[in-house]
Amino acid sequence: MDTDPEPTPLAKTQITVDTEGKKVTWTAVEGAKEYKVTVKLGSDEKISKTVTDTQLDLSSLTESGEYTVTVEAIPEDAEKYMSSTQTAK
Numbered sequence: 001m002d003t004d005p006e007p008t009p010l011a012k013t014q015i016t017v018d019t020e021g022k023k024v025t026w027t028a029v030e031g032a033k034e035y036k037v038t039v040k041l042g043s044d045e046k047i048s049k050t051v052t053d054t055q056l057d058l059s060s061l062t063e064s065g066e067y068t069v070t071v072e073a074i075p076e077d078a079e080k081y082m083s084s085t086q087t088a089k
Helices: none
Strands: 015-018 023-026 032-041 044-051 055-057 067-075 084-088
Touching (some): 015 084
Antiparallel strands (some): 015 023, 023 055, 032 044, 067 084
Protein backbone atom coordinates (compact mmCIF):
# COMPACT_ATOMS: atom_id res chain seq x y z
CA MET A 1 0.00 0.00 0.00
CA ASP A 2 1.36 3.38 -1.01
CA THR A 3 1.58 5.72 1.97
CA ASP A 4 3.30 8.63 0.22
CA PRO A 5 1.37 11.85 0.83
CA GLU A 6 -0.34 13.55 -2.10
CA PRO A 7 1.57 16.55 -3.49
CA THR A 8 0.43 19.92 -2.16
CA PRO A 9 -0.49 22.59 -4.73
CA LEU A 10 1.83 25.58 -4.77
CA ALA A 11 0.30 28.90 -3.73
CA LYS A 12 -1.21 30.91 -6.56
CA THR A 13 0.77 33.89 -7.74
CA GLN A 14 -0.69 37.41 -7.84
CA ILE A 15 -0.49 38.88 -11.35
CA THR A 16 -0.17 42.58 -12.16
CA VAL A 17 -0.45 43.79 -15.75
CA ASP A 18 1.17 47.15 -16.48
CA THR A 19 -0.40 48.26 -19.78
CA GLU A 20 1.56 51.53 -19.91
CA GLY A 21 4.90 49.86 -19.21
CA LYS A 22 3.92 46.88 -21.38
CA LYS A 23 4.92 44.21 -18.91
CA VAL A 24 3.40 41.66 -16.60
CA THR A 25 4.74 40.90 -13.13
CA TRP A 26 3.73 38.36 -10.53
CA THR A 27 4.59 37.46 -6.98
CA ALA A 28 7.18 34.78 -6.38
CA VAL A 29 5.81 31.49 -5.12
CA GLU A 30 7.73 29.60 -2.44
CA GLY A 31 8.77 26.22 -3.82
CA ALA A 32 8.55 27.25 -7.49
CA LYS A 33 11.61 26.80 -9.67
CA GLU A 34 10.17 28.53 -12.76
CA TYR A 35 7.02 29.99 -14.29
CA LYS A 36 5.32 29.13 -17.57
CA VAL A 37 3.74 32.30 -18.95
CA THR A 38 1.16 32.20 -21.73
CA VAL A 39 -0.34 35.31 -23.32
CA LYS A 40 -3.35 35.02 -25.61
CA LEU A 41 -5.37 37.49 -27.68
CA GLY A 42 -8.73 35.75 -27.87
CA SER A 43 -7.83 32.13 -28.58
CA ASP A 44 -4.64 33.06 -30.47
CA GLU A 45 -1.51 32.30 -28.42
CA LYS A 46 0.94 35.21 -28.76
CA ILE A 47 3.59 34.29 -26.17
CA SER A 48 4.44 31.03 -24.42
CA LYS A 49 7.62 31.16 -22.40
CA THR A 50 9.12 29.52 -19.33
CA VAL A 51 11.12 31.91 -17.14
CA THR A 52 12.75 31.96 -13.71
CA ASP A 53 12.12 35.69 -13.23
CA THR A 54 8.83 37.17 -11.97
CA GLN A 55 8.19 39.49 -14.89
CA LEU A 56 7.83 39.38 -18.66
CA ASP A 57 8.17 42.15 -21.25
CA LEU A 58 5.04 42.48 -23.39
CA SER A 59 6.30 45.24 -25.70
CA SER A 60 6.30 42.83 -28.68
CA LEU A 61 2.49 42.69 -28.49
CA THR A 62 1.22 45.41 -30.81
CA GLU A 63 -2.32 44.27 -31.67
CA SER A 64 -5.09 45.97 -29.76
CA GLY A 65 -7.60 43.92 -27.82
CA GLU A 66 -8.01 42.13 -24.52
CA TYR A 67 -5.14 39.81 -23.70
CA THR A 68 -5.29 36.95 -21.21
CA VAL A 69 -2.13 36.23 -19.21
CA THR A 70 -1.72 32.86 -17.50
CA VAL A 71 1.15 32.18 -15.10
CA GLU A 72 1.80 28.60 -14.01
CA ALA A 73 4.17 28.13 -11.07
CA ILE A 74 6.26 24.99 -11.69
CA PRO A 75 7.47 23.29 -8.48
CA GLU A 76 11.10 22.64 -7.60
CA ASP A 77 10.10 19.34 -5.96
CA ALA A 78 7.40 17.64 -8.06
CA GLU A 79 7.00 14.83 -5.52
CA LYS A 80 6.10 17.30 -2.78
CA TYR A 81 4.25 20.02 -4.74
CA MET A 82 1.90 20.37 -7.72
CA SER A 83 1.97 23.34 -10.06
CA SER A 84 -0.56 26.14 -9.65
CA THR A 85 -2.07 28.41 -12.28
CA GLN A 86 -3.40 31.96 -12.13
CA THR A 87 -4.95 34.03 -14.93
CA ALA A 88 -5.47 37.78 -15.46
CA LYS A 89 -6.89 39.91 -18.29
